[in-house]
Structure formats: structure tokens, C-alpha cells
Amino acid sequence: MSERSVTFWQLAAPVRGRVKLAGLLSALGAIAGVLPVLFAMELVRILVPGLGGAETNATQAYVIVGALIFGVVLAQALTLAGYGISHVADARLAESLRQRQVDQALRLRLDWFARTGSGRVKKVIQDDVVKVHQLVAHLVPDSANGLVRPLASLVVLFLIDWRIGLIALVPLVLAAASLPLMLKDVTTRFAQYNTALADLSAAVVEFVRGIAPIKVFEASAKGHRRFWDSARSHHRFYTEWMESTTRGSALMTVFTSPGFAVVVSSSGTALLIVLAGADPVLLLPSILLTANIAGPLYLMMQMTQFLREANGAAGSIVEFFELPAATQGDPGRRASGEAVDIDSVTFAYEDGPRALQDVSLALTPGTVTALVGPSGSGKSTLASIVPRLLDPDTGQVRLGGVDTTELTALELYRHIAFVFQQPYLMRMTVRDNIRLARPDATDAQVVAAARAAQIHERIERLPQGYDTAVGEDARLSGGEQQRLSIARAILMDAPILVLDEATAFADPDSEAAIQRALAELTRGRTLLVIAHRLHTVASAHQIAVLDRGTVRERGTHAELLNRNDLYARMWRTYQRARDTPLADTTTSPSEETKR
Numbered sequence: 001m002s003e004r005s006v007t008f009w010q011l012a013a014p015v016r017g018r019v020k021l022a023g024l025l026s027a028l029g030a031i032a033g034v035l036p037v038l039f040a041m042e043l044v045r046i047l048v049p050g051l052g053g054a055e056t057n058a059t060q061a062y063v064i065v066g067a068l069i070f071g072v073v074l075a076q077a078l079t080l081a082g083y084g085i086s087h088v089a090d091a092r093l094a095e096s097l098r099q100r101q102v103d104q105a106l107r108l109r110l111d112w113f114a115r116t117g118s119g120r121v122k123k124v125i126q127d128d129v130v131k132v133h134q135l136v137a138h139l140v141p142d143s144a145n146g147l148v149r150p151l152a153s154l155v156v157l158f159l160i161d162w163r164i165g166l167i168a169l170v171p172l173v174l175a176a177a178s179l180p181l182m183l184k185d186v187t188t189r190f191a192q193y194n195t196a197l198a199d200l201s202a203a204v205v206e207f208v209r210g211i212a213p214i215k216v217f218e219a220s221a222k223g224h225r226r227f228w229d230s231a232r233s234h235h236r237f238y239t240e241w242m243e244s245t246t247r248g249s250a251l252m253t254v255f256t257s258p259g260f261a262v263v264v265s266s267s268g269t270a271l272l273i274v275l276a277g278a279d280p281v282l283l284l285p286s287i288l289l290t291a292n293i294a295g296p297l298y299l300m301m302q303m304t305q306f307l308r309e310a311n312g313a314a315g316s317i318v319e320f321f322e323l324p325a326a327t328q329g330d331p332g333r334r335a336s337g338e339a340v341d342i343d344s345v346t347f348a349y350e351d352g353p354r355a356l357q358d359v360s361l362a363l364t365p366g367t368v369t370a371l372v373g374p375s376g377s378g379k380s381t382l383a384s385i386v387p388r389l390l391d392p393d394t395g396q397v398r399l400g401g402v403d404t405t406e407l408t409a410l411e412l413y414r415h416i417a418f419v420f421q422q423p424y425l426m427r428m429t430v431r432d433n434i435r436l437a438r439p440d441a442t443d444a445q446v447v448a449a450a451r452a453a454q455i456h457e458r459i460e461r462l463p464q465g466y467d468t469a470v471g472e473d474a475r476l477s478g479g480e481q482q483r484l485s486i487a488r489a490i491l492m493d494a495p496i497l498v499l500d501e502a503t504a505f506a507d508p509d510s511e512a513a514i515q516r517a518l519a520e521l522t523r524g525r526t527l528l529v530i531a532h533r534l535h536t537v538a539s540a541h542q543i544a545v546l547d548r549g550t551v552r553e554r555g556t557h558a559e560l561l562n563r564n565d566l567y568a569r570m571w572r573t574y575q576r577a578r579d580t581p582l583a584d585t586t587t588s589p590s591e592e593t594k595r
């Protein structure tokens, strides 16, 4: 058994017995399906003398017909039972896999999702399970049927008369001879086919995602060119491949067809009867069983690609289950204090350069620390590491002197709340979304938090007020979603707050409301804030200036201006941009920052 098959059996462990039973019943069904031919042969042997005027033994004929019917019904019943059991096994396996996936997803470090990307997460949680599901429900009984039926037919033919056994091998031998023509360069071609397909898929995604700019700038952007080029090259490759294998495929189709089996078996056996004086009744099993051999084996061969994919899918699911779980923390461990120490933290996203390199920063209780720096300098990554939305590759974050990985989620989020640009709203009611962080909060506390976050009145205007399902009954604007997540953080009432103060998508009214909500939220807390508008950080106790993943400067606003380095430049640019009307674009902030 290959390593990959072991993977499948490993995964199918909870239903292994059922899968084997389904395979066994299907194989028995295939054998039982061959037996009626023997009865039919006997029937002909009894009835044919009657055509010549001899007396027919009617009772014997009825018994044989009864046996024939029984054989057919038994074969069908066994096959159906095999499929029934495999489908039940499949449903059980899918259920247990999904359950294990949910458990594993909850155990995994959160940063696995951020590092991995949503496409791969969806593939392993959705697409791969569907492929394995096909494997269990169909492949095992289909294979048992597809291998045992030709084998049983061949054995029976040889047992009846070895000469009709040899005749039955003719289509199989011809099909095997045409195989090299059909499979010319198949491994290389398949690899090329997959590359062309992946390229086409990427081009389609790019095309669909960029459809708006492509339509708007149609004349100049040529955004659809890659899509066309990929589609044409895929088409060219496919046509050429098919042309080069057409002869082989055509021969294979002919040699494995039931018609060809009838031609070979009837003419071969007729010659045998005429020239060698064989029993004419041999025509019947020869014609009926020869068609059972090459065709089903060819179908089995076509299924190998499918089998390979399904085993690959089983492999990725097993790999997912084997991913290391996040440390769950010690339920007895408590943080003694509110000081946060970020100590020599390094972090890289999958396949990306280091987003943080040896970053250290201390947040003193009751103070405001602002993170500033050019776009891509690592501010969001660093902020995400504090509430463990990401875990550092090296270094640690300590809360009240305790490594945060030693604390349970409950203990950590008793101390640290966060509001990010991505509001993390779920498809549940507005009330439950706010209450997510504190399920025991009363309705009155939820409303109080919503009022403080300046979103209460808007919620009241929703179709079902606090019971409106987010994303289903009502769509919320970016600013409204952000105020909902501020309400959630207010309800968490944690002494430390990590905040991304972006209000880029908010209109002036909404922005003012968000600022009032934030003022309410940040009052009296230890704050780590990603500041996009520098005037809001001028009063911070500490400003950390990030540059390409490292802390380049640290100090108060006045100290950093005195240093006259990156922060001072950013500040000057910011001041100028604020005072410059939109039409005057002689210097862009980013240009100045880079200098």
C-alpha cells in the first residue's frame, strides 16, 4: 500500500469497517452478477433440443429460470447494499471530519489563519472534504465492482472452455497495445495542464476582482489582456495535447466498447464452433461475458486521476489535523499587574519577508503609546501581537510579568481589549455581536455600551433594532461597523486597549461620532494606538516610530521633533498636507516620508 493510501485509511479510521464491508458486498455483487450467465447457458441447453421436436423438461426449465432470477436479484441487492453502506459511511465520515476540523480550528494558533490565506483555509476545510467524501461513497464500491467483475467473468469463461477465455482476452490485449499511444507524455502533459489551468484561474480571479477598473479604463488599462492570453494559451495547449493523443484515445474507445466485444466474441466463437466443432451454446457466455472485461477495466483506469486527487486531499486534511495547537495557557496563572512588555519580538508572514525584527517596547499602565510609521512598516502586525491575534516567531509579550502564551484566553481578554480596522463582525444579531466578548452582560449593559459608542440611535433605526441580524437583515457602513466593535470593546471594559484609530472610510459626521466613541473608550486605559493622523498622537506619553519592521525612534512628540529624523519629517509633511488645498500636489506625503 502506498504512503498516500495509508493517509486515506488513517483519515477514514472511524468508518474503516463500513468501507471494507461496502467493498466486500460490491465485490460479491459483481461475482453474483456473473452467475446468471451460467444458468442462462443451462436453460438454452435444455430448451434448444425442444426446437428440434424433442420433449422439454419444463420443471427443470422453471427451476433454472427461478435460479436465474434469484441470481440477478441477489447481484443487484448486494451491489445496492454496498453503495448504501458506503454512502452512510461517507456521511458519518464527513460529519466527524467537520467536527474535528472545527475543534482543530479552535485549537490552532490564530496566526495560522493570517499566515495561510483564506484560499488555502477554504481548500482544506471545504474542497478537500468534498473530494474525500467522493472517495468513500463511490470509489471503494466502484473499484470493487470494476476489478472483480472483469476478473470473475474471465475466470468463468476459462472454466467453461479455455478457448473462449482466450477469445475474451483479445479486446483487452488490443486496448493494452493502444495505451502507450493514448498516454503519450502523460505525466509531463498533466503537469503542464495543471500549470496552464492554475495560470488561467489566477487570470480569471484577477480579471473578476479588477472588473471595475478594467471597464472604466478599458481603452488604456488593457487589464483583460492577461485573461485573454491565459485563455488562449490554455486552449492552444489543450488542443495540441488532444490532437497528439486522438489516435490512441479513438483506438482505446473502440477496443473497450461493448460492440467490439460482441464482434470479437461472436466471430471468434463461431469460428470455434464451425472449425473445431465446439458446443454452440458457448456463444451465449462468450458474448455476454466478454463485454464485461475491457470496458470496466478502462473505466477503472480513468478513475486513477480522481483517486490521486482524493488521496492528495486526504493528505492535506491529515496535515491540517497535525498542525501544532496554540498553547492553551494555564488556568491557574494570573497576570500580576497591567504592564505590557514586548520583548525582542520577530515575526514573518508565510512566504513574506520579516514584518517585525527584534522589536521591544514597554507599555506603562495608564499611559498612551502611539505607533506611527510609513505604510507597511509593521504597525498592525505589532498591534496584533499584543492581544495574541498573531504569535511572534521569537521573543515574547509579557502582561504583568507573565508570558501571554501562559495565560488562558479568558485571563488575557480580561486585561486586553482591541479595536481593529477589520471589525470582526459575525452573522448574528447586533446584540450578540456586542455581547460576544462578555456573554453574561445584561441587555442594559449592551445598550449602555452602544450609547457610549455613539451607535445606539442607529441600532434603534434598524428593522429589528438590537435583534437585527448583521449582514442579513441590514448592511452596516464601515463607520457603523467600527462603532459596533468599539461598543464591544467598551463592554469588555479591559484596562488595556489596543486600537487602530483608522477612520479613513468614515464621512465627517461618522468620523466625529467615532472620535466621541473612542474618547469614551480610551478614557483611563493603558492605550496602544496605531495613529494615522499625527495630531492625535502629539499628546501621547510615548511615540514609537516603526520603519521596515524595527523601532527606529522612540520618545515624546517634543523629543522626536528635536531628533529631526523620520518622525520630524513625517510631522512636517503631515502639517503641510493638512494646510495644502487638494489642488496643490507639488509634494506628496509619501514622497517626503521616503526622503
Ligand SMILES: Nc1ncnc2c1ncn2[C@@H]1O[C@H](COP(=O)(O)OP(=O)(O)OP(=O)(O)O)[C@@H](O)[C@H]1O
Pocket (backbone or CB within 6 Å): 114, 115, 349, 350, 352, 355, 373, 374, 375, 376, 377, 378, 379, 380, 381, 382
Ligand atoms: N496577511 C499578510 N500576509 C502576508 N504579508 C502581510 C500580511 N499582512 C501584512 N503583511 C506584510 O507585512 C508587512 C507589515 O504590514 P503591516 O500591515 O503590519 O504594516 P502597517 O505599518 O500596519 O501598514 P499600514 O499603515 O499600511 O496599515 C508589510 O510588508 C505587509 O505587506
